[in-house]
Amino acid sequence: MRRSAPLRPAPGRTAPFLSALAATALLLTACGTEHGGANTGAAGAAESPSRTRVDDPGKDGVRVTWLTLPSPSPSPTRGYSVSADSLPEDSGIVAAYEATNKGRETLTYTAVITFMSADGGAMAHQTVTVRDVGPGRTVRSTVRAGVLPPTMPRVTGAKVLEVTKVPSREAPAAPGACPASGIRVSADRGDAAMGLRVVGLHLDNCGTRDYSVDGYPVLELLDDDLRHIDGVKILDGGGGIAPGGVDDKPAGPVTLKPGQSALATLVWRNTTQFGTAVNVPYVRVRAKAGAAPVIVTPNLDLGTTGELGVTAWRAAED
Template identity: 60%
Template sequence: MRRTTPLLPAVAAVLLLTACGAQRAGPHDGGAGAGGEAPRTAVPEPAVDGVRITSVALPSASPSATGAGTTGGVRAEPLPTGLPAGSGVSADYEVVNSAAEALTYTVLFDFTSGAGGAVSNQKVTVGPVGPGRTVRATVRMESLPPGAPSVKGVKVAEVTSVPAAEAPSAAGVCPPSGIRVTADDGDAAMGLRVVGLILENCGDRDHTVKGYPRLTLLDEDHRPVDGVRILHGGGDIALVPGFDDPPRAVTLAPGERASSGLMWRNTTGSGTAVGVPYVRVRATPDAAPVMITPHLDLGTTGKLGVGAWRRAPEQRGTRGAGTP
């Protein structure tokens, strides 16, 4: 499982499915030649963490399956650039859950050039997928800007999966608690990493938070990671304005947000480098957990800083900073 830095902005699509046996995502269905698409070509490639591309459609080309070593990909003759939306470049795929619990998957698909680099990508969320179930769907390439390299293949670039009960709520969906917790894409500079946590009051009453998010660090199998100190603030890692502010009670009206953050360095010295793909977050001690996927590359530092909840910066003038 690897973290991918998109070459072009990812376009997020969400497929919320009730996994009952092998089923297909209705809005993204597409069979061979459907809607004037190019004929689909089968792809005999192995699955990547339970996700496998089964066929592709590459118009104006004669696709053929790749040889061994190009996971989830296909090759074809060059395609024209600047393709409009709905141009017919697509891939059928399936998600197979072999775990003992329902999972929600996030899959990054790369539309690749002849050299194998990502020309464009599409991030898709599929779930919940019940244990032992299979979900099938189609991912389609969006338009490309003029001058982009020709697209010659499609591959599974990254897969993450979290327990369905702990999956972050999709945009526009408010969980029963009335609080939605998400993480941003993070920022990196000179080995310093920062990922923001956002707590949004999406309910119909005020919510008050104070203190620090409760964190549990997890490996690829969702098992706890030992040997990492979780620090309140970031003074032992780096001095970032606001990150060491003391905890204050923050009351959020419906629609308002609070923010926190994770800070670490990826310095590698003696010992074994530690990677943490998943973090279980509890916004307050009694809150339901939410599992996020920040892919912490902690190196050999053994430290992770977490900031206290504070009113999101763009809202500081609306309700004040809270009561100490």
């Protein structure tokens, strides 16, 4: 989704003319912005970043509020100058955002924030997670755009592209954290090819005792409001959907020692024929019957197939 366009090099000027040009540019772009302290480069051009309020309506309680941009570089080969507080390879672009919980239970939000050029093209996407936002609370933070090629169009805006939110008690554990159960359940980003979709479920024993499973994860499909979805058949194994296309070993006991992991696979086809297509944004996963539930967000686009396959847990290869 990235768009690439060559930057227009600044015409050659002497140092006084460069300084005047930079000052004029700052005056022309000052409307609606706040500026930090000014620094001067070797050519006398101002290098202070600008902080611009963002008019982002947001999604599901998450919105971008401010965008901090470095000043344009006088170099004809770079779109941004590098300030002292940014890494040499970093663009220096920062978006401030906030998550507001208007519900009645503590929520964990995951949002994709898009950095855009003046024509609305997406220059970068960053995913952020805001954990444990209590009812009536607003949590604020920032995210950096990261590395951007110098030939890309200049970033001028940012917005929230998509949001998922789950009750914090059922949210996947933070990276490096271990739940009280000693078992961590998560989903990966998956893969898609020729209408076939595959998402991996991961079961990690981060505790201090052995943990055993025997068979298939227990799944419940949920809609945008975390309500149960009917009408989708969950098949044991993926062979009926993708014969030979997934690691579909027979179900059997798997014992995980501390530090060991197991894998299972969700598999489906995005085929749309007659009827209403079904999309499943959330899946409640239990490693086995009676285990603590974890809600993952694989965004299953099941089309009109009405089927989802899940393989049995198998020990992860080292």
